[in-house]
Amino acid sequence: MPSPASAHSLTVGPSAGALEAIRRGTNLPVLDVGPYLAGVPGALEQLGADVKMIQEKLGFFAIVNHGIPQSLIDESFRQTARLFEIPMEEKLRHRVGYHHQGYLPPKASILQSRAIIDKIAVNTKKDTNAAWLFMRNRPADDPKVSANVRHRGLNQWPESLPEFRKTLLDYQLSMEKLALHLLPIYARALELPSGHFDSMFKAPEYYQRCAYYHPEKHMEDGQYALAPHSDGSFLTLLPMTPVPGLQVMTPSRDWLNVSYVEGALIVNTGQVLNRLSNDRFIATPHRVINPPTERYALTFFFYPDDDASVAPIPACVGPGETPKYDSRSFYEFFVPYLDDLYHYNDKEFMKEAERTGSA
Structure with missing residues (x-):
């Protein structure tokens, strides 16, 4: 009889293409998830082996044949570009506050993170995006909205752009569906039963960041369009754009320039899966440098249910090891994560936040 430790061991090793991409270290590994989504026998095991190797070494990869219509992605980018063209007066009516939902002006926050302080110097500059x-x-009648639960309020939708709301909701639902389909891959990558994560994602949370990176003429030393950080997600999905700017930290602490792959989505692990795996799956630092032309991003951060435990999974704590993280719910992790990461420095914003009790 197989032992409990080996009962769910992977039956295959990483593919030659994934191994070669990690060895070269010049581009992200690209995985084809089409066969898996179509139910091809053996495809889940192969992806599990590839993702295991990638998440232990780099933490970032790209997927193709993911099933998200390119027409929806293209329209989401078009609507996002229009979002940043609406009058500033309307934007400022929807500024971020207590719930971290709404408009964040350029140079209105400093991105910092204690989670990667051993790898990255503390940032002190305002992000330009x-x-x-x-x-x-x-x-409006959601119990968490009624109770004013932090970060669970009503989204601030621009009144003058109703098409954006419809498009983004379609985009989010499609990304949620895809992310749920990817869960068994991560379970197998950790050599767990394929349905291990199902109970954590009955009503998953997510956080959508629509960003505009404009070419900044006067960058300060040490200033970024988006400063180095690691995501707080279980996993993050990001449609690729041909405009460069995203850089990923390699194990040697060099910065890899992410190259465009047509129709691909970038996938990376965040701090939630880093905690669950007891540091086996890294939450890789990454950043966005000043782009050569206008650049937009549609980042979808995927999270478990608020009440799901994000303590290390016992099977991920090896013999002689101890859990590296405490036992807490996802929501108990999420609030301090955002407070640690975003440091608002705009005086007008802070004055309004203090006035309304939202600072």
């Missing part, structure tokens, strides 16, 4: 931030959309 602008962003609109959305959580899972909730109706």
Whole structure:
């Protein structure tokens, strides 16, 4: 009889293509998830082996044949570009506050993170990007909205651009569906039963960051469009754009320039899966440098249920090891994560936040 430790061991090793991409270290590994999504026998095991190797060494990869219509991605980019063209007066009516939902002006925050302080010097410069931030959309009578639960309020949708709301909701639902389909891959990558994560994602949370990176003429030393950080997600999905700017830290602490792959989505692990795996799967630092032309991003951060435990999974704690993280719910992790990461420095914003009790 197989032992409990080996009962769910992977039956295959990493593919030659994934191994070669990691060895070269010049581009992200590209995985074809089409056969798996189509139910081809053996495809889940192969992806599990590839993702295991990638998440232990780099933490970033790209997927193709993922099933998200390119027409939806293209329209989402078009609507996002229009989002940042609406009048500033309307944008400022929807500034981020207590719930971290709404419009974030350029140079209105400093991105810092204690989680990667051993790898990256503490950032002290204002990020130059602008962003609109959305959580899972909730109706006004949602119990968490009624109770004013932090980061679980109503999204701030621009009144003058109703098409954006419809498009983004379609985009988010499609990304949620894909992310749920990817869960068994991560379970097998950790050599767990394929359905291990199902109970954690009955009503998953997510955080959508629509960002605009404009070419900044006067960058300060040590300033970024988006400073180095690691995501707080279980996993993150990001449609690729031909405009360069995203850089990923390699194990040697060099910065890899992410090359464009047509129709691909970038996938990376965040701090939630880093905790669950007891540091086996890294939450890789990454950043966005000043782009050569206008650049937009549609980053979808995928999270478990608020009440799901994000303590290390016992099977991921090896013999003689101890859990490296405490036992807490996802929500108990999420609030301090955002407070640690985003440091608002805009005086007008802080004055309004203090006035409304939202600082």
